[in-house]
Amino acid sequence: MLEHLGDFKRTHYCGEISTADVGKKVRVAGWVDTTRDHGGVVFTDLRDRTGIVQVVFTPDISEELVEKAKKLKHEFVIAVEGTVRRRPPGTENPKLKTGEVEIYAEKLKILNKSLPLPFLIEDDIKVGEDVRLKYRFLDLRRNKMMENIIFRHKLYQTVRRVFNEEGFIEIETPYLTKSTPEGARDFLVPSRIYPGKFYALPQSPQLFKQILMVAGFDKYYQIARCFRDEDLRADRQPEFTQIDFEMSFVSERDVMDVAEKVIRTVYKELLGVEIGEIPVMTYDEAMKRFGTDRPDTRFGLELKEITDVAKTCGFKVFRTVVENGGIVKAINFKGGAKLSRKEIDDLTKFVGIYGAKGLAWIKVTTNGLQSPIVKFFTEGEMNEILKRLEAEVGDILFFVADKPDVVNAALSNLRLKLGRMAGLIDDSKINVLWVVDFPMFEWNEEENRWEALHHPFTSPKEEDVEKLLEDPASVRARAYDMVLNGVEIGGGSIRIHREDIQEKVFKVIGLSDEEAKERFGFLLEALKFGAPPHGGMAFGLDRLCAIMRGEESIRDVIAFPKTQRGQCLLTGAPDTVRPEQLEELHISVEVEEEE
Known part of the structure; x- marks a missing residue:
């Protein structure tokens, strides 16, 4: 029979009971983790968000209490009153914070029962993520998930303190705003009051924080919710959180200094890790050495370009690519000559994912060079390639020839795969760096136009302003990204x-005056009224939290995430709504029937 809490007042959390409480009468409450009947003495592990404490029900205190305790099952909700005692010598549990003590129960209230569980409340469960997300209220009871969410709370508080100490003002920006498509699709919200018109949920606070700078709030920050209706991946959510800040009358270095203080403080205070000097790498150098603008610098295997050698060699595949404006790059996989032909074929299929049409290779062995392509190179050409790649006996050299973006994508991802295969990546390392001097624009071949690499509100380098209309390809942006172990955790x-x-x-990105006014008219208007020089940055809080917790998926550091298909399995969202709701919004829905 279930009981009421009544006048029961909890005095301690389970995980806080210690030897300092020996002899005290305490009241605790929580969930039954396990129950064990040892010859008439019942031991129950009681759990709350702080940890577990062992409760003992003995017949010398109350036979009736023992019989009641025998009825306890997993995840029953109970309240216990009892006296704290030291555990008998030899029965201590060093795995628990409370492992030296136990509570001898004098009162027990069964407040609620639980159905049989779809999975056990323990860290190493073997159950699909869809089940975990459907029963998220159970999943969050697991110690690992509980710690993740509490860590996220501490991250919030630490970040806020850093900005407050630096004189920033926390200001909220609207969730219901104007649709200003900047890449991803907007989530649209129909207006009941204005039929046929829509609000949009913000993809970021970008325009509002710039307007706050125009308004004179020279240091703004916000832990901001953002929304993007885009195709999802493991590290993407339709709603996500940014650590967002903006400053007036600043240079790039001023903004970067604040960002460095944030990252250093959260790592030191939450993980006890000191982050030293953060190096700066240009975009061009990152692409040249690593093939990506977010390089993982914890290991070598850097890319080497051999386009100059390939353009005159006898290997027609390489020569033709170069003649058509492509490039040839290579990686030296040290000690990789032992790879089998099947393993090489698997790597060839892997780079094909990134558009590469093939993966050429050369093994350096004690018997000479082994490869189907060696015969197409002169001795001088081959010696130059071996020298440039610092090749030694036992190595295997991998080559990709194609358009620069394909070569870089294929080899940068191959580099990471080989690094993991060879155990070259030290997960205990924390390598942070800045990547700067990005191109201002990138060419969109499908739409035959330039588009902003970051966003169209990024300032060009002062010395490049005059080239905006005549040579967009050469214009560099005053942009900067912070990269941690090969993951972009922030940019601005x-x-x-x-x-x-x-x-x-x-104009460069193809917006007419009318389109610019329609989409961004309120920003353009604000710039006419004494807008100060300003800049800022945003950290991806979900990704940063996941990295700091050692989680591969950001879903494990978000209390109620969506699936990769954008669904909430807990609530069933998205879902249909009543016809009268649609009628109020002046909306009709047409659903195509499946064939």
């Missing part, structure tokens, strides 16, 4: 604060 830029430059950028 100095913004455009002059209307004339902003209008030029809109």
